[in-house]
Amino acid sequence: MKIQNLATITTLLSSVLGFSHLANFPEHRSLAGLSPGEVRAVTRQFNSMPGPQHLPPPINDTSSKLVNDAAHPFMPDQPGDIRGPCPGLNTLASHGYINRTGVTTPGEIITAVQEGFNMGWQFASFLAYSVFVADGNHLTNLMTIGANTTINGQSTAGMNIHGNFEGDASLTRGDAFFGDNFNFNEKSFDAFSVAANKVGGGVVNLDAAVLNRAIRINDSIARNPEFSFGTPRFLGGMAETAYFLAMFVNNQTADNAKPLTLKDARSFFEFHRFPDGFYRRHGPFGFPLVDSFTRQIIAMVGRQPGNNNGVNNYVVDTKDPATFCYLYQKQVNLTATLYPNPTPELKTAIKQNLVTYYDALGDLTCQEYFPYGR
Numbered sequence: 004m005k006i007q008n009l010a011t012i013t014t015l016l017s018s019v020l021g022f023s024h025l026a027n028f029p030e031h032r033s034l035a036g037l038s039p040g041e042v043r044a045v046t047r048q049f050n051s052m053p054g055p056q057h058l059p060p061p062i063n064d065t066s067s068k069l070v071n072d073a074a075h076p077f078m079p080d081q082p083g084d085i086r087g088p089c090p091g092l093n094t095l096a097s098h099g100y101i102n103r104t105g106v107t108t109p110g111e112i113i114t115a116v117q118e119g120f121n122m123g124w125q126f127a128s129f130l131a132y133s134v135f136v137a138d139g140n141h142l143t144n145l146m147t148i149g150a151n152t153t154i155n156g157q158s159t160a161g162m163n164i165h166g167n168f169e170g171d172a173s174l175t176r177g178d179a180f181f182g183d184n185f186n187f188n189e190k191s192f193d194a195f196s197v198a199a200n201k202v203g204g205g206v207v208n209l210d211a212a213v214l215n216r217a218i219r220i221n222d223s224i225a226r227n228p229e230f231s232f233g234t235p236r237f238l239g240g241m242a243e244t245a246y247f248l249a250m251f252v253n254n255q256t257a258d259n260a261k262p263l264t265l266k267d268a269r270s271f272f273e274f275h276r277f278p279d280g281f282y283r284r285h286g287p288f289g290f291p292l293v294d295s296f297t298r299q300i301i302a303m304v305g306r307q308p309g310n311n312n313g314v315n316n317y318v319v320d321t322k323d324p325a326t327f328c329y330l331y332q333k334q335v336n337l338t339a340t341l342y343p344n345p346t347p348e349l350k351t352a353i354k355q356n357l358v359t360y361y362d363a364l365g366d367l368t369c370q371e372y373f374p375y376g377r
């Protein structure tokens with residue numbers, strides 16, 4: 004049978020079976036929430052389904068180097084380009100380390116964060132799969148760094164989706180409770196200047212970063228009755244302060260010791276742009292450094308995981324151990340909840356991606372979980 008005839012028949016069949024609402028389903032969109040029939044209908048439209056992939060190799064040279072170079076010029080977003088809540092990934096996309104459209108793969112993200120920022124391979128793999136297993140498409144191996152589909156300004160899927168990994172008390176984005184949880188928010192960014200001027204001598208050093216972290220948490224506690232700050236968000240929220248302290252500083256002298264200026268902070272958080280002449284840090288920022296730095300920030304901020312029970316009523320969750328093993332466990336559970344009844348093909352792909360996710364934990368000795376059997 005000719006391909007065109009097959010395509011026509013597939014389209015006709017889909018509308019007869021009541022799947023016309025799934026016409027033009029993007030290949031990068033997560034399949035969570037679809038019935039087995041719907042999954043079969045949308046996969047018939049996909050051009051390519053490579054399925055789960057191996058982790059890419061670590062980069063060889065982890066020295067400091069110019070990354071805002073001629074091969075990676077900044078380019079403004081084009082209509083349709085996707086950006087999201089992560090200033091690191093947004094910047095990499097705007098400089099072409101990640102596909103400039105914002106549609107990418109976990110493998111491309113893992114390589115890009117090493118190349119552009121010297122995030123450690125193991126940790127990058129862990130982080131990319133923490134998001135991919137919940138927000139990515141297990142059959143096409145695609146994901147986005149932001150929204151997949153936006154309805155009335157709210158993301159319906161993708162990295163922006165609230166609660167999968169994105170969460171409250173972000174440094175420069177609002178809480179989902181107030182509406183927009185992924186675009187730059189000037190009022191939130193103000194906390195950087197307040198903290199830098201109060202305790203950082205005008206720059207975002209460690210003390211200013213800790214105060215900034217605390218201000219944003221206190222703001223959510225005071226205003227968001229549904230403020231939710233358990234793992235993964237608690238750990239992610241604390242680690243993100245470590246990320247910018249360790250990876251947004253220009254390391255031309257390779258000492259990793261400079262504090263972040265407010266100008267450079269804005270360049271990353273608002274404009275998704277490397278400052279001119281930006282050198283990535285010297286040496287990888289990965290496990291166990293991320294863990295120890297995050298613990299230091301948690302201790303200095305003095306908060307534990309918990310949730311608001313109405314405004315100004317933060318209740319600590321004493322059962323939340325706030326460890327990376329627990330974060331892995333939560334994301335596996337979430338994935339199983341998102342895909343309660345996968346088609347056999349989808350189930351095989353999810354199982355494989357969960358194995359890759361576990362492997363990404365590397366030296367951390369965590370218990371492995373098999374929600375779909377071994």
Ligand code: HEM
Nearest residue numbers: 088089091116120130131169170173174175176243246250
């Ligand atoms: C595997 C790679 C990465 C993934 C999957 C990822 C994902 C995310 C996500 C989902 C958020 C939103 C969390 C929230 O605020 O609710 C976020 C925030 C953030 N990310 Fe990334 N990220 C990655 C790498 C990086 C890198 C390499 C950097 C820095 C060089 C970075 C810096 C940050 C910062 C500073 C925030 C906080 C933004 C804010 O609160 O306004 N990330 N990331």
